[in-house]
Structure formats: structure tokens, C-alpha cells
Amino acid sequence: MDALHHLLAGFAAALSVKYLLFALVGCVLGTLIGVLPGLGPAAGTAILIPLTFSLDATGAIIMLSAIYYGAMYGGTITSVLINVPGEAASVVTCIDGHQMARQGRAGSALGIAAIGSFVGGTLATVALVVVAMPLASLALKFGPAEFFALMVAGLCLVVGLAGNNMMAALLMTVIGLLLALVGVDPVRGAPRFTFGVEELYDGIGFIPVVMGLFGVAELLLAAEKRQIHMVEAELKSWMPTAAECKQSVGAIGRGTVVGFVLGLIPGVGAIVPTFMAYVLEKRVSKTPERFGKGAIEGVASAETANNAYANAAMVPLLALGIPSSPTIAVLMGAFIINGITPGPFLFQEQPALVWTVIASFFVGNVLLLILNLPLVGLWAKLLKIPFSYMCAGVLIFCVIGAYGLKQSLFDVWVMLGFGILGYLLRKLDFPIAPAILALILGPMMEKSLRTTLEISGGSFAIFLDRPVALTLLAVPVIVVGFLLFKPRSLAPLRESDVE
Amino acid sequence: MRRRTLLIGAASLPALVNESGPASAQDAFPSRPIQMIVPFPPGGVADISARPVAHVMGKLLKQSVVVQNKPGAGGSVGAALAARAAPDGYTILMALSSISVLPVADRLQGRPAAYELDQFAPIALITADPTVLVVSADGPYKTLKDFVEAAKAKPDKINYGSSGVYGTLHVAMEIFAAAADIKLFHIPYQGGGPAVAALLGGQIDALASGPSAAIGQIKGGKMRALAVWGDKRLASLPDVPSMKELGYDATFYIWSGLFAPAATPAPVMTALRDAAKRTVEDPEFKEAMAKVETPIAYLDAPAFAAFVAADAKRLATAVERIGKVPEK
The missing domain is CATH 3.40.190.150 (Bordetella uptake gene, domain 1)
Structure with missing residues (x-):
């Protein structure tokens, strides 16, 4: 019960006015970072480190963690309102979130995102306290072969759920994977498809692509219709209704589990848990055809998984000293500079400090909820601004975001180019999400596949020797095959659409 | 008006990161x-x-x-x-x-x-820092001698991770393999961090690691250090012999x-x-x-x-x- 004692002491410290204030400032700044496209959690947290120079160790870490959580939430706001994800983990939220906004349910979407984030984040923190050490070691058994299989499973499920558009979804996935090949080969270092263009050496950035395909394309479609407002429907409510909350309970529970489990595995990143949770939700739903047309469970599952992931990703850091993502590495740097060495000894050597930080995770999640729920109405009201102004504002916002990423005008052209492409694809009824997921997952898939083949000496038979990888690979293949050849028995599924 | 303030406010943050254009002469470096x-x-x-x-x-x-x-x-x-x-x-x-x-x-x-x-x-x-040869604490190799004997008995079977083909950790291990006249199987990762995680997860058998990336795991009992590449022992690992004193002419910093x-x-x-x-x-x-x-x-x-x-x-x-x- 030593842990409980330390945790309570931690709460006493984290709830002091001073630390509450730091957490609050962190949440606000983090939300702002999340709202800005092009400034993701990793860069945003790093830039704000100087703000913590004058703080003591606990205060600095509380504030940086709050920035991190805030950023994970902030991306949701632009996803829902203007179909522009503020960071990678919010891509999936666009799919149903923006549809909800178009139906006048922006308040519900943002509200359920805040609630889901809170529940996911809090439950993941509880799990962190209880099972951090054993699970962290277990997650390391997840090698490159399993990692690759997980990615393949994810992409197959996305394609498999595309219903009537399955061929189109498959095509879009392949296009996304091809785009992901552009740039320098991650293992050998040879440039590929760069055509001597300097900017392409670093690959095609997914942020400009996403802003183009989602955001700019959306503006073009709306402009064509001569809309008066960004969202034509009346604002219905600012809060999710009781019925909507009830619909989302299962999604929030499943999202928490998916986000937490995947967060334990180093290197997975924030986007995989969000779309895995989304796909799972669509699979278990009795009415999968609602997905992509404003299903609140879609928003709830992705947003919950996102925050559960963010908290679970702390487990490998605290328990093993392994930073599993660049954002977590920023936090690790802050830990070290403040005299804390994450790793197996952390809990024994500095229990007071660790438990205060863990307690502050709880506090941070509560603050995010308190901060965001009252603001939901304000955000939703933005949609009532006349379209002619709003459109220009969003476009400026996108251009600054694309440019700001690397101060590169090239990225702005990429965004505009993909904006036009996105417009055409939407007109032709091609789903866009599979291409984006493939573009983001492509480099990770390639690295894990090539490491797997290095281990096996080039033989694909290694997948047959690894039961977890084999299962992960087999399930989606069977599901997709089933959908292709037994169309009638699964008719309701096929009517639905990922995009 | 509120919207405009919001957008301008939002715009200023990336600008803070990325103010472009050449800094004028009177701007002291760094201005961003x-x-x-x-x-x-x-x-x-x-x-x-x-x-x-x-x-x-x-x-x-x-x-x-x-x-x-x-x-x-x-x-x-x-x-x-x-x-x-x-x-x-x-x-x-x-x-x-x-x-x-x-x-x-x-x-x-x-x-x-x-x-x-x-x-x-x-x-x-x-x-x-000299690199340090680490293996899993649960593994069979207790000393560098065990490791070399096992490698001689089954060449190319013991695998080790590295920070990439010709990366620092690859070169270090190959310098040792040449000195000990053994053959090991190389698996490149993207960097030392993922290679440390791979050793902890049992994906690889051995690793030449920078001390700072492994010291927590060694002291925490998850990894065993067999030897250091260097002329003398590391101050932070006084019990771990150097390859020189074990008779291998392998040095790598x-x-x-x-x-x-x-x-x-x-x-x-x-x-x-x-x-x-x-x-x-x-x-x-x-x-x-x-x-x-x-x-x-x-x-x-x-x-x-x-x-x-x-x-x-x-x-x-x-x-x-x-x-x-x-x-x-």
C-alpha cells in the first residue's frame, strides 16, 4: 500500500494552487498547439520548454505533460469545425466529426470528444498505476514482424469496411502507399522518386497532404454550392444529448482498451490507435452504414483511443526508460534535465516525484474537461460566420500551417495540389481516408517489414513462425475475402463507407 | 471581431517558430x-x-x-x-x-x-564514451568468454542489433568481431533507442550500446554488460572489464x-x-x-x-x- 500512500501524497502536491495553475496554463497552450495545423505536439512541446525554465522539477513536468495532453485534444476542434486535422491523431475524427458539424451537431461532437478524452485518459492513468511494470516488458515482445502485421491488418480493415467502394478504397490505399515511398530509403539511404527535387528528399509530408485533401477540398466543394454558411444546418445543441451519450458508452470503453494496449508498444504512434478504434467500432455497430455520415460513436471511439494512447505511452518511459515517440522524448528530456532518470529505478528512487506527476496526469485530464466543455459552444458558434469570410480565414490558416511546418513554400503547393485532387476525388466518390492512413503508415510498415526481413535473412517464412503476426495477417485477409465473395449475406456492411 | 483576433492569434504561433526572411544585420543571432x-x-x-x-x-x-x-x-x-x-x-x-x-x-x-x-x-x-557490449540478463552469456565461445561454436547464429547499416553500433561490433575472429548476424534498426528496446524484448541477442542508452537497464538488472570497448574500464561500470584487458584489440568510442x-x-x-x-x-x-x-x-x-x-x-x-x- 506504499504506492497508494505515495499517490495520495502526490495528489496533495498536484492539487496545490501553484501546480494547478501550471497545469491550467499547460492545457490552454497545448490546446492552442493542437488547433494549429503544422505544429504538432512534439514540436509544440519542444518550443514551449523555455516556459518551464523558472519552474521547479515537478512544476515543469506537470506543465509539459499538460501541454502534451492539451495538444492531443486541440486537434479535434479544427477537425470537427473545418475538416482540417490539427495533428495526425485527429485525422480519423474528421470522418464523422465534420459530418456531425454539417448536421448542426458540432457541439455534440466536441462535447463527446472532451468526455471521451477524459474517460480514456483517466482510465489509462489508472491502468498505468496498476499494471505499468509487467505490461511494459510484455509489450516489448511485440517485434517488427508483429508490428508490420498490425499495420497490414489495419489497412485491410479500412479497405474491407469501404462497402460498395471497396475497389476504390483499395486503389486509394495503394496510392497512399506509393506516395509514402517518395523520399530517402529509410534503411539504405538511397533517394527514391525524388527526381532531383530537394524538397522531396524528406518525403511528402502528410500534414500538407491532409490539409489539402480534407480542408482545401472541403472549401472548394462548399464554394461550388455557393453556401452561405460553412455549415448549413441550424446549431441543434451544445452538448451531446442523453441518447447520444448512451450510444457512445461502448465506443468509449472499447476506445480506451485499444488506445491503452497500443500505447504500450513503443513506436506505434498516435494515429494507429485512433483508426483501429474507429474500425473496431464500425465492425461491432449494428448500424455501420451511419459511419462516415455523422456517427457519434466514430468520434467518441477515436478521441477516447487518442487520449488513452497518450497516457499509456508514458508507461514504457516511466517503467523502462524507453521514449516511444518524439513527443515522449521531449518529456524525457525534461525529466532528465530536472534530475529524474526514467527507467527501472525511477519508482524506487524518487517515488514522491513520480507519484506527483502521475497524480497530475489525473488533474490534467480533469482540467481539460473543465476547460473544454464550456468552450464547446463558443467553438461551435464560429460556424455561423458567413462562408465568404470563413472560407478566406480557413484558407489563410491552412497556408500558414503548411508553410510553418518547415518554412517551405513547396509544402504550400503540395497542399493546394492535393486540395484540387481531393476535390476531384470527392466529386468522383472516391474515399480519401484510406490514402491518408496509407501515407502515414507506409514508412512505418516499410521499416518494420525490412527489419523483419533482415532478421529472417530475406525469407517471408518468418511470418509463419510468429503466431501473433500470423494471426494479425490472417484475420483481415479472411474478412476481405469474405466481403468480396459473399456480398449478399453481408449487404448492410457493404452499404457503408469509410469516407 | 472575435474571430479575427483568434485567427491572428493563431497565426502568430507558427510565425514565432518560423519567421522567415534573412535576419537583418542589426538582429543579434539567434532571433528565432x-x-x-x-x-x-x-x-x-x-x-x-x-x-x-x-x-x-x-x-x-x-x-x-x-x-x-x-x-x-x-x-x-x-x-x-x-x-x-x-x-x-x-x-x-x-x-x-x-x-x-x-x-x-x-x-x-x-x-x-x-x-x-x-x-x-x-x-x-x-x-x-567507449561502447559497451550488452546481452539480456536472462540470457546464457555471463562473460565475454561465454559469448565468444558460443559465437565460435555457431557462426552467424548469434544476432546483434545496431543503429543501422554502417552505423556507429554496427562498426563497433564488427571491430570486436574481427578482433575475436567470430562471425555474428547483423540486424540494423533505425537507431540505438529501438535497438535497446529490441534487446529488452528478446528480438536480438546482443548489442554494442552507448553507455548512456543502456546504463539504466544494466543497473536495473534487465541487461548484462560483458565488456567495454576501450583501453580502460568505465567509471560508471567499474566491474565490467575492458576488451583490451581480456586480450582483444578492439577500441571504439x-x-x-x-x-x-x-x-x-x-x-x-x-x-x-x-x-x-x-x-x-x-x-x-x-x-x-x-x-x-x-x-x-x-x-x-x-x-x-x-x-x-x-x-x-x-x-x-x-x-x-x-x-x-x-x-x-
């Missing part, structure tokens, strides 16, 4: 955040050194120094990015010993080098140092060198490095340049001994 490229994923020696340097340097310069992980091809992807960056001091590189190896290796593989060493101007050496693109103007270089010097002297930095048990090995630009040149020569021989690595 500096990005420090780490050509590896988080968790390896370069990343572990870079974070405290960035933190303290940012404090001293009163500008954020933002660490950017740009992994790939043993560090060559990030190094090439830094080599091509605008030489204005706002992009610097935290590189490892491998910076001199990778161009040599590229030519050995028969392709144009991703960058050349002379595209960089050295700023300062930050750390230099993994060092981390800061570089800027070669054409960076002299006043900016002076400012960066001064900032690096003040950083390593800062008590906060010293304390952070002590936490990861990494001794600071500071050298200013001229001495560092000579050090790099000598090291490059020595490593080139080692790389030629490894020879061409077949593509799988």
Missing part, C-alpha cells in the same frame, strides 16, 4: 528558434545528449532549441538534411561518430554519398558532437561555439549528464575538427574491413 537535427529516433546516445544540450543552450541563448528526430539509414538521412539546410545557424546537427563513416560506406556500396564530411563545420564535441552547415557565417559560428562552451559549463547541464552517467568530453571547434579527422581515418579502415554489405 534553432532546430537541432538528431538523425536517430528517441532513446539513443545522440538523442540523450541532444535533449539536455538543447534545453540548456536554449536557456542561455533565450531562444528555444528544438530537437527534431530525423531517423533513417544509420543517421545518413538526417545528416544529409542538415548538410542541405540553409547555412544560417538556425539548423544544427547532433551527430555521432558515424558521421565520417557513412560517406565512406556509400562509396563502398557503389553509390553517390548522401553528404560529404566537408559539408559540415564542427561546433563542439560534447561526449565521448561513440562520441556525440554538434555541427553546422559548412557555409555558416563566422559571427554565427562564434555565437554557436560560445553557446556550446557555456552549455557544457552550466551546472544544470553537468547535473543532467551525471544523471545519465555520461561524462562530458568537451572540445571546441579547432580541437574537435582535428579529433574528427583522426577518428575518420581510423574508422575508414574499419569500414573497409567490414566490406560491402549485401542488400537483403
